[in-house]
Amino acid sequence: MKIYHIAAEMAPFAKQGGLADVVAGLTKSCIRQGVDVEVILPHYRFLTIPFDRHKTHTFSFHRGGKSYKITVNRALIDDVPVNCIECSTTPYFDRDRPYGTPGEQMKSFLFFCIAAMAYIEHQHASAIVHLHDWPVALIAALAKTEKHPTIHASIFTIHNLQFQGECLEKDLAAFGIKATKELQLDNPKDPTKLNLMASAISHADHITTVSRTYAEEIQTSEYGWWLQDLLRGHRSKLTGIVNGIDTDYWNPGSDPHIHSQFAARSPHLEVIKAKHDNKRALQKELGLPHVHSPLICSITRLTTQKSPDLILHAMEKCCEIGMQFALVGSEAPKELAARFQSLAKKPNISVELSFNPRLSHLLYGGADAIFIPSRFEPCGLTQLIAMRYGTIPIVRSTGGLKDTVEDIEYGEHKNGFVFEHADTQAVDWVLERVYQTYTNAPGIWEKTLFTDLSLDFSWDNSSLQYINIYKTLEN
Numbered sequence: 317m318k319i320y321h322i323a324a325e326m327a328p329f330a331k332q333g334g335l336a337d338v339v340a341g342l343t344k345s346c347i348r349q350g351v352d353v354e355v356i357l358p359h360y361r362f363l364t365i366p367f368d369r370h371k372t373h374t375f376s377f378h379r380g381g382k383s384y385k386i387t388v389n390r391a392l393i394d395d396v397p398v399n400c401i402e403c404s405t406t407p408y409f410d411r412d413r414p415y416g417t418p419g420e421q422m423k424s425f426l427f428f429c430i431a432a433m434a435y436i437e438h439q440h441a442s443a444i445v446h447l448h449d450w451p452v453a454l455i456a457a458l459a460k461t462e463k464h465p466t467i468h469a470s471i472f473t474i475h476n477l478q479f480q481g482e483c484l485e486k487d488l489a490a491f492g493i494k495a496t497k498e499l500q501l502d503n504p505k506d507p508t509k510l511n512l513m514a515s516a517i518s519h520a521d522h523i524t525t526v527s528r529t530y531a532e533e534i535q536t537s538e539y540g541w542w543l544q545d546l547l548r549g550h551r552s553k554l555t556g557i558v559n560g561i562d563t564d565y566w567n568p569g570s571d572p573h574i575h576s577q578f579a580a581r582s583p584h585l586e587v588i589k590a591k592h593d594n595k596r597a598l599q600k601e602l603g604l605p606h607v608h609s610p611l612i613c614s615i616t617r618l619t620t621q622k623s624p625d626l627i628l629h630a631m632e633k634c635c636e637i638g639m640q641f642a643l644v645g646s647e648a649p650k651e652l653a654a655r656f657q658s659l660a661k662k663p664n665i666s667v668e669l670s671f672n673p674r675l676s677h678l679l680y681g682g683a684d685a686i687f688i689p690s691r692f693e694p695c696g697l698t699q700l701i702a703m704r705y706g707t708i709p710i711v712r713s714t715g716g717l718k719d720t721v722e723d724i725e726y727g728e729h730k731n732g733f734v735f736e737h738a739d740t741q742a743v744d745w746v747l748e749r750v751y752q753t754y755t756n757a758p759g760i761w762e763k764t765l766f767t768d769l770s771l772d773f774s775w776d777n778s779s780l781q782y783i784n785i786y787k788t789l790e791n
């Protein structure tokens with residue numbers, strides 16, 4: 317049976333965060349394992365995909381007394397068929413990033429949901445839909461309540477429970493959808509609004525989230541964003557599956573951006589030399605002095621989830637104890653951006669406030685360690701990518717960070733540095749340990765680096781767990 321992944325993002329051409337990497341990596345791995353998978357995405361204005369013009373498909377569908385004409389453009393990306401939907405009459409996706417202003421994105425994603433369902437119906441063959449996060453959550457509820465003729469079952473993956481798709485009755489009414497009790501759109505946080513994610517949690521045949529710890533955490537009031545009771549009620553169909561990374565794309569052995577490529581299995585001396593050369597090239601590019609002390613990086617959106625206050629604190633602490641810090645951070649509000657810019661004047665600090673994939677590759681390749689102090693982290697990909705490049709993770713113990721990084725002293729795998737609390741004392745404590753280990757115990761530092769390089773974070777293990785769920789849903 318065909319599996320349609322329906323999402324707002326797919327790496328690398330429509331990426332705002334880790335969700336994009338997951339859609340690309342998981343689908344590619346499923347195809348390799350012989351699963352019949354396709355992706356359905358909005359056709360954003362900024363897409364530069366080589367579409368196969370012979371496979372463009374245009375048709376009309378009706379819903380709620382209205383008729384919509386859509387065009388579906390098709391491309392094969394890394395062997396994965398990708399279908400990009402646009403409306404022939406209204407430019408719903410005419411924007412330069414996946415998410416627009418709140419009003420604009422709600423309208424466009426609701427349209428995307430009904431258009432994707434119409435497209436699947438148009439294919440006439442029974443299929444399973446794999447839905448990613450709130451923009452496509454409504455599909456689970458509509459497929460079930462309207463007894464969709466070709467959607468056999470749905471799986472809903474929560475990448476980040478914080479964003480739930482709050483909307484109003486009139487938003488749905490604009491597409492001929494009545495917010496009936498049956499759709500279960502109740503919003504525990506604000507009863508005056510509807511909640512798309514809540515409806516998917518109720519209606520999807522299976523729910524997954526992106527790590528085992530996050531699957532537990534979201535059932536508690538601390539991490540549940542008002543949906544903890546609903547999730548607890550549906551825990552029998554909730555599974556935590558840790559994300560993988562696309563190890564072809566994130567490959568220090570072939571990464572065109574980094575100065576010296578190296579394979580994880582190269583002789584140790586070669587790896588150490590390549591890491592050293594990459595660090596030197598990075599320092600040169602960023603204007604940092606070439607000193608023998610750890611260079612820490614962060615590659616992140618600067619939203620509250622990612623603890624930008626603790627990143628600022630860590631930069632100051634690094635200056636104090638003689639370490640270097642390089643940040644590439646996107647989505648910083650103005651005031652926060654100014655605080656980062658002012659720290660950037662210090663000689664051991666580099667700050668780039670943008671979404672900059674090239675620089676992210678240089679940091680993964682050349683930094684000694686990556687600092688990830690998240691308040692919550694469903695899975696987190698930056699620690700996985702960093703380990704693939706021999707860059708040691710320093711993480712707060714939450715969600716997927718907890719599942720993938722174990723402390724060099726207290727953990728079993730000993731592949732990084734872990735701290736418990738999201739506060740400045742904990743950050744000081746962990747950074748002092750990082751400095752001491754690098755300076756006074758280089759053998760342990762190197763051992764940790766090689767442990768990280770030896771770990772397998774490819775999609776192959778995790779995709780098998782998804783494939784098992786697809787098989788169960790097929791029957």
Ligand code: ADP
Pocket residue numbers: 332333334335337615616617644645646670671672673676695696697698699701
């Ligand atoms: P989230 O999805 O919450 O943003 P993840 O750790 O799951 O966090 O995934 C982040 C992805 O986005 C990684 O591939 C990371 O390299 C990339 N990324 C994050 N911030 C930036 C940035 N400022 N510039 C370039 N890439 C970034």
